[in-house]
Structures are given as C-alpha cells and as structure tokens.
Amino acid sequence: MANVLVYIDTPGEHLHKTDRELLTLAGMLGEPVVALCGVLTDGVSAELGAHGAGVLYLPAQDGLGDVLVAGKAAFLAAAAVEAKADAVLLGNTFEAKEIAARVGIRLSSGVITDAIAVGEDFSVTKSVFAGSYTVNASVTTGCPIITVKANSVETATVQGGSSPEVRRVHVAAPSHAARITERSERAVSGRPSLDEARIVVAGGRGVDGNFGPVEELADALGGAVGASRAATDAGWIDHSAQIGQTGKTVSPQLYISAGISGAIQQKAGMQTAKVIVAVNKDPDAPVFDIADFGIVGDLSTVLPQATAEINNRRS
Amino acid sequence: MDEAIPALNIAVLVKHVPDTQFDRHLNGAHRTTDRSESILSELDEYALEAALQLVEAQGGNGHRVTAVTMGPPAAVNAVKKALQIGADEGIHLCDDALAGSDASGTSRALAAVVRHLGTADLVLTGMASTDGETSLVPAQLAELLQLPQVTFASSLELTHDGGGRQLIARRESDNVAETVRSTLPAVVSVTDQINEPRYPNFKGIMAAKKKPITTLTLADIGLEASEVGFSGAWTRVEQAQQRPPRSQGVIITDEGDAGRRLVDFLAEQKLL
C-alpha cells in the first residue's frame, strides 16, 4: 500500500478538523503516516491513531518554528524520505503551501495546491481562474505534494486504531532563514473558522461600521463572519476576515453577502459557494448577477428581521 | 555623520497575466493560459511600490530597482509598465523553450536570472500571481537561491543597526501577527496591505522610453531547455472544463418582509 504522509502543524489540544480530513483522505489513498511539528499531547496522539496513523515522525530538535518556513520544510522533506512517502498531503493555508513549495524543490517533486479532490492515482481536481474552470492535474515527477482545501472530504475514524509509533527525524537547521522575533496571538472567536464553515455571512462597506447585524445573523445560523476588503481596510473587522483574491477563498453551502457590491476581487473568493444570497440597496450591484436569492433592501433592517425570524422558528 | 549609504539593488519580479476583469481561458492541447489580454499583475505593483519606497527611504545615490519578467514576447509590456511607474531598468527572460513551465520551472528560471544579475540585495515579489495563484514561486526561489524567505510581508523596513543591513517585516495570518527579521540578501513577497501603489505619471512615461531593457535567453542564464517548459515541468494539467457561469436567481425588493422571505428561502433550500 502507498505510504501517504500527512503534515500536521501545531495541533494544540486537539487535531484541527482539516487535519482529520487529511488523515481520512490519506487512509482512502493508502497507509496514513504523519509528520508533526509542534507539541504532541496524549490526546492528539490518540486522535492520530483513531484516524489510522500508524507511524508518527517528529523533529529530533526543537525550534524549527522559530524561523520562517525553512525549518519546517527541511523537517517535512526529511520525514518524507524516512517514510519512503508515495505522496505528501498538507492543508491549504498560506504557510502550508509555502512548506509544500520548498519540499517540492528539496525532493525534486511536483506540487499542486488548492486540491478539492485527490484520486487513487494522486491526480488532483482543483478550480482555477476564480472558479471559472475545473482542472485535473497530476504530478509527473517525484513524490506528489498536494495541498488540500478544507471541507474536501468527510472525516472518518478507523476501528481499533491505537497511538502511532513515534520516530524522530534529525534535521540540519537551515542556515539561511528569517527569524521570527515577536509573535502575538489574537483572541479566537467562538465562531467556526472561515475555511471550515458551512455557512458564511459577510459584510462590506454597506455595514457602515457596524458588524452587529452580520454577526448576529451568522450566530443564528451557526456560521462564520467574513468581510470585503473595504470593510477590513476601514478597520471595522480584522483583516483575517477578508474574503477574496487577497483574502480567503471559501466554498460554503451558503454565502450571505450584505452591503458588498461584488467587485471581481471579492467574487474571486466566494463564487464557488453552493448558494449565494445577496442583500444590497443598489439594484444594479454586480453581486446580484451571481446571487441565487437577492434582496434589494437595507441590510440594517433585513438582517435583524431574518435573525429574529430564525430565532422565532427555533423556539 | 557622513557615513556613506551603501547602494541598494532590488530585483522586482513582475508577471504579465490575463486581466482579471475579463473572462480568462485555458487553451490548446496543453491547456495553457490564454495570455492575449494581459497586463502587469496587479499584485506585483505592491512589490514594485515597496521597492521604490525602500530606495526612497534610503537616501543617497546609486540605488537600482530592476524589473524582471519571464514570459512570451508580449510580457515585455509588464516590464515597460514597471519602468513607467519607476523601476530603473528591465530584464525580460524570453525563450520558446519556457512555454508550459510550471511553478518549479518558473522558479528555476527566475532563480537563474537572479544569479545572473549577481548583485540583488533583495528579490521582491507579489504575494501570488493573479493567474496561477499558487504563491509557490517566492518560497521556491528562496529554497533554490538558499536565501532567507520573508513572505506575505504587510510592512517592510531596512535598518542598519548591529552590523550590516537587516530587514524587519510584519506578517499577519489567521490568529497570529509576527515580526520577522532577516539579513540581506533575501527573497521577500508582499501583500496588498503593505502600501498604495502609485500610478505612472506623464514624466514617468516619458522617462521610461530611455530606460534599458535587456532580453535574455536560456543560454544567457545557463539553463538547458529540458529544465524548463513542458519538458521540465513536474506537474501536468490533464483536463480542463469550463464551469458554466453562475446565473441570476430570484431578486426581490424589500417591502418590509424581506428578512422573513430570506428565511423562507433558506428553509426551502434546507439550509436552516
């Protein structure tokens, strides 16, 4: 069976949903093995086993994460060699793509990003040009290195999995690397993350400084909160909420766009959503061209009415 | 205080990409990007602006910003635009054998150009090309050139303290903000948060006509045709299907009950 190496970064107390998706995918394609950077807790170790990981590679030394990307890439490349990996799977964050990029050079292997499906022959399905094409691509040289978007697989556990066997990998510290001299963690909201959410409610310049109606509707629907660049640039909400070409690309079941005109750079991040709802007071807003359900109206009354209606129906 | 300011050489990588305002297509047997309606990648304008601002902040003379592109003959237009905006000279790597390069082939070719230039203190790039959108190239360049990688910088400055020049950058990701320090030379990619790119003015457009553009071939930079293009690619696009454009659904005008009608729609779609 193929050895499919899954890269997991700083899991914390529990594996992230995307990590569990990668492990499930690895199990569908072959034998999952794991390379993990960060602290390993007993809980995480048990979860790895429950998702079928037989062997776990850890760096033999600390501090790989103190430099930008290079250290983690050196470790993952070394682990791929040790594991005789037939393919390497990573998440699709900016950093994971960069680690993949460097591992590709180290192993003389092709890299494919943004996968939404991976076949048994490791061929990859992805969309390009802001969702206007679906392509099928393969790695033709080396060990396929694939970064997989969140929500591409349903997670599953295996029967009777036990904690994986740990093996240490020695890595030469990269000599040419930028050093991280300061790190500040931001408070995480209780809401689902944008990458993983089934429902996203996003606000733009039209919220005029008040994300309250957007957040309340998101909470009523159990969704994540997103924003246009106009809204993040104005400082009304954190930059990490930005959807679009230079922000996050999301493909949720439902995307509710409120007070967003629908510029091409915004559409680039959301037009592969299953269902799009738009609320905008301008009937000519381009977002209506791609909306399944559009409301010409004021978000500051439409959104609260919808939130109240949802809460009513539930009580 | 008469300390001489060492001249700064910056290579800015600029890509000629299909304009995102129009429909974009994959063509031909190899399903390659149709580059007929192309422009300087809008995300690379942030890299160029960052280069110009760094040079301006240095003071002194002799600094040089070189715009580098790799692509078919028309790609020289990306370099010309960069010269109009303010770059001092241009390099266009152009060779038939480059057609079909994937990220690794592009990185090998651009790394060879940077080596050929020999003197770059900084290699500045955009955060992603707006066509490929992989963000692979900057990290691969750093790996190939064995230079520090400072990617997704949302601010960038140079300091002279503590022996030699250093750069300090900020990075923001989901839940962390980081400060990063690096020695030079380094490969740096910048986000659209870093600055507000300037437009070319009339003076810049006139001045650009006199600025030198050098065209290089693979032979000039010491690469074999087999290392790049279709033959040197490590990935291949097997199939491409155009997705039908999204069509407009139902549009209503709020008559006081649109919030409730929105919830009816969600219920119908089983999204509640």
Ligand SMILES: Cc1cc2nc3c(=O)[nH]c(=O)nc-3n(C[C@H](O)[C@H](O)[C@H](O)COP(=O)(O)OP(=O)(O)OC[C@H]3O[C@@H](n4cnc5c(N)ncnc54)[C@H](O)[C@@H]3O)c2cc1C
């Ligand atoms: C290089 C580059 C990258 C970019 N990347 C991104 C990106 O990743 N994501 C992104 O979003 N943008 C991006 N942009 C910016 C993009 O071009 C648009 O400027 C931006 O998306 C506009 O945001 P907006 O729709 O919120 O604002 P506007 O275009 O100003 O639209 C506001 C809308 O709100 C409506 N409105 C106002 N008040 C109300 C109300 N009370 N109720 C209902 N509707 C109301 C108005 O009718 C209008 O349609 C990028 C631009 C560049 C140049």
Ligand SMILES: Nc1ncnc2c1ncn2[C@@H]1O[C@H](COP(=O)(O)O)[C@@H](O)[C@H]1O
């Ligand atoms: N053919 C090219 N010519 C010049 N620069 C390029 C080319 N391809 C990529 N780049 C640079 O690399 C960055 C990231 O591109 P990518 O990895 O393709 O998303 C771009 O913003 C450019 O600065």
